[in-house]
Amino acid sequence: MARSSLGRHLNKQNTRLHHNKKSK
Incomplete structure (x- = not known):
């Protein structure tokens, strides 16, 4: 479970992170 x-x-x-990178 953990x-x-x-x-x-x-x-x-x-x-x-991926979205942020793409947005940048």
């Missing part, structure tokens, strides 16, 4: 939570958090951050 692993799944961590993966989801990382995925969310990665997506946000």
Whole structure:
């Protein structure tokens, strides 16, 4: 369960970073 939570958090951050990079 903890692993799944961590993966989801990382995925969310990665997506946000990707969007930010594209916006920039």
